[in-house]
Amino acid sequence: MLRTIGLILIAVITGILAYAAGQPDTFRVERRISISAPPEAIYPLIADFRGWALWSPWEKKDPGMKRTHGGADSGLGAVYEWSGNSAVGAGRMEISQAVPPVKVTIDMRFTRPMEARNTAEFMLAPHGDGTSVTWVMSGPSPFLARLMGLVISMDDMVGGDFESGLAALKAVAESRRP
Numbered sequence: 808m809l810r811t812i813g814l815i816l817i818a819v820i821t822g823i824l825a826y827a828a829g830q831p832d833t834f835r836v837e838r839r840i841s842i843s844a845p846p847e848a849i850y851p852l853i854a855d856f857r858g859w860a861l862w863s864p865w866e867k868k869d870p871g872m873k874r875t876h877g878g879a880d881s882g883l884g885a886v887y888e889w890s891g892n893s894a895v896g897a898g899r900m901e902i903s904q905a906v907p908p909v910k911v912t913i914d915m916r917f918t919r920p921m922e923a924r925n926t927a928e929f930m931l932a933p934h935g936d937g938t939s940v941t942w943v944m945s946g947p948s949p950f951l952a953r954l955m956g957l958v959i960s961m962d963d964m965v966g967g968d969f970e971s972g973l974a975a976l977k978a979v980a981e982s983r984r985p
Contacts (some may be wrong), residue, residue, distance in 0.1 A: 830948070831948060832947060832948050832949075833945065833946065833947055833948055834945060834946060834947075834948045834952070834960075834961040834962075835943065835944070835945040836943065836944045836945070836961050836962050836965055836966055836969065837941065837942070837943045837969075838941070838942050838966060838969035838970055838973055839939060839940065839941045839942075839973075840939075840940050840970075840973040840974065840976070840977055841934055841935075841937055841938070841939055841940075842937050842938050842939075842940055842976070842977045842980050842981060843936065843937040843977075843981050844937060844938060844980040844981055844983070845908075845933070845937075845938060846908035846909060846931040846932070846933060846938045847907075847908045848980055848983060849908070849931055849938055849940060849976070849980045850907055850908035850909075850911070850931060851881065852976060852979060852980060853911050853929045853931075853976075854881045854882045854885070854902065854905055854907070854911050855880065855881035855882075855885065856876055856881075856885055856886075856887035856900070856902075857876060857881075859887070861975070861979045862972060862975035862976040862978075862979050863972055863975075864968040864969075864971045864972040864975065865889075865891075865894075865895045865968065868891075868892070868894040868895050869891035869892045869894055869895045871891070871892075872889050872890065872891030872892070872895055873889065873890045873891065874887065874888070874889050875887070875888040875889075878901065879902075881902075881905075882902060882905035882907070882911075883902055883903070883904065883905045884901070884902065885901070885902045886899065886900070886901045886902075887899070887900045887901075888900075890919075893920065896917060896918070896919040896920045897917070897918045897919040898915060898916050898917040898918050898919070899915075899916045899918075900913050900914070900915050900916075900927070901913065901914050908931060909930065909931050909932065910928065910929065910930050910931070911928070911929045912926065912927070912928050913926065913927040913928070913929075914926060915927055915944075915946075923946060924946060924947070925944055925945065925946030926944070926945055926946060927942070927943065927944045928941075928942075928943045928944075928945075929941070929942055929943075930943075940973060940976065940977075942969050942972070942973060944961075944965065944969075948961075
């Protein structure tokens with residue numbers, strides 16, 4: 808009887824591990840919002856990391872977070888490093904591509920709570936009398952992340968933060984509109 812239970816348990820665990828191994832080895836989280844402001848008014852809020860304090864969802868999760876800015880003041884080469892509580896962790900972002908006023912690409916390196924290297928992109932496209940802003944994060948999904956993804960996906964983990972960040976970006980950009 809114990810042997811049968813043991814074999815069933817091994818089969819279940821093997822099945823779960825095999826299923827996780829078969830999941831995609833990359834992830835992508837994407838959110839979009841329409842903002843009643845031109846791309847030229849929104850772009851500086853994204854391309855200058857000092858402006859992120861006004862809208863980034865993680866800034867509110869740890870107001871005592873340590874922040875360091877380096878490299879260029881904004882755009883290509885701008886660097887933002889942070890270290891905070893368990894809700895924000897620690898890491899470094901560097902703008903690797905800046906195409907005013909339509910695109911910002913950011914190389915992201917997380918060092919805590921777990922190491923990861925991802926890419927974030929902000930794309931701004933004129934839409935009616937405003938702008939459609941798309942925020943995407945993508946990166947590799949190693950085996951452990953795929954195994955964790957069986958319980959909670961990257962989209963579940965950060966999608967809500969993207970939504971609240973874009974809503975705050977919208978509020979800031981629209982409040983500055985003449």
